[in-house]
Amino acid sequence: MADPTVLDAVSPAAGEEFDPVRFLLERGTLYLLGTASGASATANLVAALIEDIVEAARRRAAASPGARLDPPLAVILDEAANYPLPSLPSLMSDGGGTGITTFVVLQSLAQARARWGQHEAAAIWDAAIAKLILGGSGNADDLRDLVSLIGTRKERRASESWGADRRRTVSTSIHEVPILDTGRLRTLPFGRAVLLLRSAPPILLHLRPWTRRGDADDLAAHRAEVEESLYRSGLTAG
Numbered sequence: 001m002a003d004p005t006v007l008d009a010v011s012p013a014a015g016e017e018f019d020p021v022r023f024l025l026e027r028g029t030l031y032l033l034g035t036a037s038g039a040s041a042t043a044n045l046v047a048a049l050i051e052d053i054v055e056a057a058r059r060r061a062a063a064s065p066g067a068r069l070d071p072p073l074a075v076i077l078d079e080a081a082n083y084p085l086p087s088l089p090s091l092m093s094d095g096g097g098t099g100i101t102t103f104v105v106l107q108s109l110a111q112a113r114a115r116w117g118q119h120e121a122a123a124i125w126d127a128a129i130a131k132l133i134l135g136g137s138g139n140a141d142d143l144r145d146l147v148s149l150i151g152t153r154k155e156r157r158a159s160e161s162w163g164a165d166r167r168r169t170v171s172t173s174i175h176e177v178p179i180l181d182t183g184r185l186r187t188l189p190f191g192r193a194v195l196l197l198r199s200a201p202p203i204l205l206h207l208r209p210w211t212r213r214g215d216a217d218d219l220a221a222h223r224a225e226v227e228e229s230l231y232r233s234g235l236t237a238g
Helices: 004-009 020-025 039-062 088-094 109-116 118-127 140-150 182-186 216-232
Strands: 073-077 100-104 130-133 152-162 168-178 192-197 203-206
Touching: 020 039, 039 073, 039 100, 088 100, 088 118, 109 118, 140 182, 140 192
Parallel strands: 073 100
Antiparallel strands: 130 192, 152 168, 192 203
């Protein structure tokens, strides 16, 4: 705030201020764009803005039938560790019951532990109803924990032996083996993921980019319209 330009940017004139209650009533969409290099300077400001919106959503939910926000609010936090919310553990645990759905994207569980601490990072992980695991992790302990969560399968193995009379004996046995070992989980190819959903068995996903959706052309056209509108208003699209 010591920079006059920054102070001016976050000090709107009368009538230009952001009203989180009005934002929720109008079913708006807010994009907060930042860079890794700028996170240290802006993290607290971004976190305060998100916390303000979430608190307004909680109050509206408490006053709504069934204590749920309608329509629900989606809080999508990409690279969440760069702009950490102090209330994220509690938001993950009880937000869904009030109509606030939170998506947290992290590079690794180690990143979450470094930002929120071991116990709160574990609370965030445990509270996630759906856990989407991609390849590329290099933390052996985390990979072993994930392999344990994914579970095991039964594998039939055959063995043979030769007796003194040169007769061959074949026997079979059942072994419990991991569905995915740590090596296969680490090297999941691009476009594949493992979904852990509540108490369901693990689900192997083939991820589809939005450009392959049936309405991809309409989405691209709408994006172009938004970018043109932002350009004319003096803003830039991320």
